[in-house]
Amino acid sequence: MNYGFIGFGNLGRALYLSLKDDKNLSFAYVSKNNKRKDIRSMKNIPALVSFSDVVWLCVKPSDLPEVLAELRKTELNGKTIVSPVAGIDLAFIRKNLGKGPELIRIMPNLAIAYKKSVTAFCADKKNSVKAKIIRRVLLRSGRVIDLPEKHFDLFTAVFGSGPAFLLEIMRVFGNMIKELGIAEKDVNLLLADLMAGTLVHFRKNQNKKTIADLIGGIASKGGTTEAGLAYFKKKNLDELLAGVITAARDRSKKLNTKA
Ligand SMILES: NC(=O)c1ccc[n+]([C@@H]2O[C@H](COP(=O)([O-])OP(=O)(O)OC[C@H]3O[C@@H](n4cnc5c(N)ncnc54)[C@H](OP(=O)(O)O)[C@@H]3O)[C@@H](O)[C@H]2O)c1
Numbered sequence: 647m648n649y650g651f652i653g654f655g656n657l658g659r660a661l662y663l664s665l666k667d668d669k670n671l672s673f674a675y676v677s678k679n680n681k682r683k684d685i686r687s688m689k690n691i692p693a694l695v696s697f698s699d700v701v702w703l704c705v706k707p708s709d710l711p712e713v714l715a716e717l718r719k720t721e722l723n724g725k726t727i728v729s730p731v732a733g734i735d736l737a738f739i740r741k742n743l744g745k746g747p748e749l750i751r752i753m754p755n756l757a758i759a760y761k762k763s764v765t766a767f768c769a770d771k772k773n774s775v776k777a778k779i780i781r782r783v784l785l786r787s788g789r790v791i792d793l794p795e796k797h798f799d800l801f802t803a804v805f806g807s808g809p810a811f812l813l814e815i816m817r818v819f820g821n822m823i824k825e826l827g828i829a830e831k832d833v834n835l836l837l838a839d840l841m842a843g844t845l846v847h848f849r850k851n852q853n854k855k856t857i858a859d860l861i862g863g864i865a866s867k868g869g870t871t872e873a874g875l876a877y878f879k880k881k882n883l884d885e886l887l888a889g890v891i892t893a894a895r896d897r898s899k900k901l902n903t904k905a
Pocket of ligand 1: 652653654655656657658676677678679680681703704705706707709712713730731732733753754755756806
């Protein structure tokens with residue numbers, strides 16, 4: 647089966663890295679500048695479509711209308727179009743591409759490159775053979791959650807943008823430990839280990855204990871963790887983080903109306 651990527655930036659490459667070991671798949675891409683040399687590039691969108699059984703739309707939401715206008719001019723009957731584009735629903739893509747292709751919307755995150763994505767999945771023809779194949783392929787890249795489209799905006803905020811929000815916390819921690827005098831190249835390594843260790847603990851215990859219980863297991867009465875947690879409470883961390891997720895979710899909603 648031939649997979650073609652329109653756009654080969656952060657997500658296009660991450661998708662390719664997660665799928666490239668499958669011997670039954672061949673890959674090509676087309677992008678604005680076609681500068682990447684790791685896979686075959688096509689000279690334009692019509693050439694990519696004629697190569698591809700499945701076309702992955704890996705462009706920014708603002709570039710999608712232009713790409714759909716190009717795609718519309720090609721023969722799309724029998725093709726499958728998969729869109730990870732944030733905030734753009736299947737109805738918009740259908741309106742632009744007509745009845746020909748099967749459409750699938752997904753929302754992965756960058757961890758797909760390491761087969762650790764949590765990916766939302768919604769096909770316009772849920773029980774079609776092609777939708778089942780794509781779903782199975784994505785399962786090799788992490789977890790796949792079947793999700794009604796109306797929930798994609800919230801899912802995108804937590805699982806698509808989520809890695810950036812968690813890294814933002816790591817960035818602040820990194821700044822705070824500058825005064826320890828640890829070489830800058832080692833700071834990120836230490837922070838990565840902090841995340842990894844926390845993750846192992848969380849993964850091992852998540853089905854037996856609540857997150858509040860796990861936090862309780864670190865905080866002792868009158869101790870350092872308790873002092874930090876009290877500060878979170880005083881500054882209303884719940885409200886702050888809820889605001890972050892709501893802002894991301896609302897942007898996702900707005901992208902569809904702007905497209
Ligand atoms: N990054 C993530 O973690 C993530 C997670 C989930 C979903 N997504 C979604 O994935 C999509 C891509 O995001 P990204 O982070 O990969 O963006 P990106 O790194 O900026 O890559 C965008 C790609 O689109 C190409 N492009 C722009 N205009 C084009 C056109 N007219 N024809 C063909 N190619 C064109 C660019 O070409 P050049 O390389 O030649 O400039 C580039 O390869 C977005 O819609 C985003 O919502 C991203």
